[in-house]
Amino acid sequence: MIKGMTDRELDLLTYDIRGFLISHVAETGGHLASNLGVVELTVALHKAFDVCRDRIIWDVGHQSYIHKILTGRAPEFSTLRRYGGISGFPKTNEHESDVYNSGHSSSSISAAMGLAESRALTGADYHVAAVIGDGALTGGLAYEGLNNVGNRQTKLIVILNDNEMSISKNTGSVAQHLSRLRASQGYQQTKHLVKESMQRIPKVGDRMVHSAERLKEIMRHAVVPGSLFEALGFTYFGPVDGHNIRELVDLFEAVKQLDGPVLLHVVTKKGKGYRNAEKNPGRFHGIGPFDVETGKELVSPGRTWSKAAGGALLDMAGDERIVAISAAMTEPVGLSSFAAAYPDRFYDVGIAEAHAVTFAAGLAMGGLRPFVYIYSTFLQRAYDQIMMDVCAQNLPVVFMIDRAGCVGNDGETHHGVFDLSYLSHIPNLVVMAPKDEDELIRMMKSAVTYDRPTAIRYPRGRVCRLPKEYSVTSSATSGVTSIATSGDFSPIEIGRSERLLTGHDVELRAVGKMVEIAVEAAEILGKLGISCGLVNERFVTPPDAASIILTGQRNIPIVTMEDNVAKGGFGETVTVLLTEQGCPVRVLPIAWPDEFVPQGGVDELMHTYGLDVAQVTLRVTELLRHYQSEERMKSLLKKIGESPQGED
Ligand SMILES: Cc1ncc(C[n+]2csc(CCOP(=O)(O)OP(=O)(O)O)c2C)c(N)n1
Structure with missing residues (x-):
């Protein structure tokens, strides 16, 4: 659809996209400022490239919202970043034009080079482009990619989206280099030369190659001599205005015809078109739901x-x-x-x-x-x-x-x-x-x-606040009390855990944020007549071996609780320790499963994966099934009001 649009229609489209982005991200939260900055760039890419056939890789991928909108995912935008909804990053399982699952920075050039080299070896026919921000360009991996691409002279288009910002102001000598390039005469000259050259590029035949070569030659002189990218073996074009669709499309069409690596330096404004984001692009880089008028976040995370x-x-x-x-x-x-x-x-x-x-x-x-x-x-x-x-x-x-x-x-x-x-x-x-x-x-x-x-x-979000009594501590190892009230900042002995509760039916041994959940679960379990021991582990390495072994020797089933995957986590450490000691005690590890956990609200995911208070309570009662009479078990489960199968 975009392909046939007039300049005026494209302008209207960018206006509509910005309105859509602002209103939707205000509800779902997300990476607003980065996306507002690349509206024209994305529209131009969609006009010049065939996004389903060509391969466009978005570095980090947090700026791919417009690409999603233009590939038919606008109706799903109210589910953005929600459990089961569309992702805030490109996902290969979401759409054929999402070719690479990014998220971590500075990898686009390497991944694009792989695609470009495989294209050559398999005889495939498509263009490959990497869109990388000036922030992502501070990552070392980007230079490993540039170095290798330049050396192999791989046919690849790198589009550098330079908005002078990472999350906050970009730093480093490369950022200074980009700033010098921006200040150069290159921009005006490039604009003029592209126009002129494009008029000379015929659509077909040998002359196209000739003209493309000529274009390359002309453009080479349009920039400040000695750019870093030229030294790395790239043909450098720019800087160009990243908000001028017409110019961008002309340039994309031109560089598509060049052999070898090309770097197109595009200048954009982070947060463009929304006053609050333009004023404070860092705050709107990644933001929770907010009020569009004031720009204020609707939910304050409190003390984080x-x-x-x-x-x-x-x-x-x-x-x-x-x-x-x-x-x-x-x-x-x-x-x-x-x-x-x-x-x-x-x-x-x-x-x-x-x-x-x-x-x-x-x-x-x-x-x-x-x-x-x-x-x-x-x-x-x-x-x-x-x-x-x-x-x-x-x-x-x-x-x-x-x-x-x-x-x-x-x-x-x-x-x-x-x-x-x-x-x-x-x-x-x-x-x-x-x-x-x-x-x-x-x-x-x-x-x-x-x-x-x-x-x-430590986790994301608000700090845990435990009831006062849980900050009075005693040594888990020996039972000798070493009172450490809230406000005691004396050094903690390495490998010393903290006993918060003594109990004889089951022992919860929790790590970090899971202590808060364990405290609540222990209270509920206590009301159900289950006597819970509770240890704040504090050290994952070295673990408090003496305390763990003591529990094992008392043959009290242990529930380890950690906000980490089970494999290689604290639960495994405890299991190995007890096995080595010949303690036959049952250990139930409560942890994330061995898979890539999807997006969703933290509480929602904790519940779904069995890590929140309700699920922990249920899993502990289930564990104790082996230790309780059938009758007592039934009455416990009735009190919790959930069926034991509810967990599956
Ligand atoms: C390896 C890694 N470290 C840190 C981050 C967090 N991060 C996400 S976007 C970003 C800034 C990226 O700046 P830039 O590439 O210029 O994109 P912009 O948002 O300015 O368009 C950072 C630091 C990340 N995604 N990956």
Whole structure:
């Protein structure tokens, strides 16, 4: 449909798309500002390319909403990011034009190169393009792709969407390079030359190749000499106005005809067309449901773990060895105040998680105490650096792992449900998870004293608030009481859990956020006449082996609870420990299943996958079926008001 539209019709279309985006994202939440910035770019791509035959890869993929609208998914937009609904990222199972499931940044060029090379080897015939933002271009993987593409001279179109923003203002020397390119004469010249050259490109025949070559030759001189991309073997065009559909279409048509790699530098405005987002593109990068008029979010998350974690570091900054690192997520991880107060001791390294970790290793080697704030899912990028550069050298780096566990609506690519599995087996690394804000602060302070690598993982959203009595603690190992009321920030002995309840029917051993759920479940179970022990595990590595074995020896069934996948998680650690000790006690691991958990509300997913209070209560009573008389079991289940099969 777009193909036959006039310029005027296309203008109206972009206007309608913006209205549609704003009203829908105001209800569902999502990545609004990034999408508003690429309306014309996406429309132009759809006009110049055959999106079902050609292969367009969206880097990160958070800016693919317009592509979804233009490929017939507008009627489903009220389900955007909801359980069972359409995803906020490209999904190959949603539409044939979604060719790659992105979500993590900076991978588009490598994936596109793979497609382009396979096209050559299989004799297929389609165009391949990668759309990558200037933020995503700070990621090292992008350069590995550029380097390889340039070297092979793969026929590939890279469209650089430069809006000067990552989530906040983009940083780094490449960003400065782009800024110099933007300020160059190239833009005006490119505009003029493209027009001129396009008029000369015939539709068919040998002359087309000749003209394309000529175009390449002309354009080569239209830009600042010595662009980084030219040095990497690309033909660089730009910068061009990313909001001028006509010009973009002309350029796309032209570069389609070139052999070898092309980089088209497109300049756009993040948040374009919506005043609130233009004024504050960072806040509208990813936003919850909001009021269109005021731009205010409808639901306040309250005091979040991120705010608590960032604020705590600010309070600890009196120790001048402390420095903080963020990988392009300063505001989301709660570090804005620290960055403002201590600019010399704060580093935003760009979307460069692997670099962030090795850089932290270097800082620690120099005597500092780096705190590296990265989301659980993105820290996966730095697995080798955590292992080899930090842990193998036993360096005192503190990993502040935000968004650990289920994150909700961003879905498969963003859930942080693997970190306990990918960290627990690394020698030297202490892995902790706090039950509430006080414990988070205490763990951060403890970490500085440990003098070895430490990871503290905490979830997305509001901090847990436990009833007062659960912050009075006693040692789980020996029963000797070591009172630690809320506000006690003395260092925690490594590997020491905290007993919150003593019971004889079953023992809940919970990690981090799951403590809050365990507390509620234990209370309900108590009312049903089931006596629950409850331990706040605090350490996943090293686990509190003495305490776990003691429970095993008392032959009390154990329920481990963690916001992580079961494989390689805390439950497995407990099972192995007890097996080694020859304790035949039953262990029920409550964890995420071994699959990519889909998008949905956190509470909804926790319920669906058996991790919320109701499901935990039910699963514990089911477990105890083996230990209870049939009669008692029936009466318990009746009291909960659910059938035992309800879980399946
Ligand atoms: C590996 C990784 N780290 C961090 C993120 C979080 N993230 C999502 S989008 C984004 C900024 C991307 O900026 P840019 O590519 O310029 O796109 P824009 O939103 O500005 O259009 C970041 C840091 C991610 N998706 N992947």
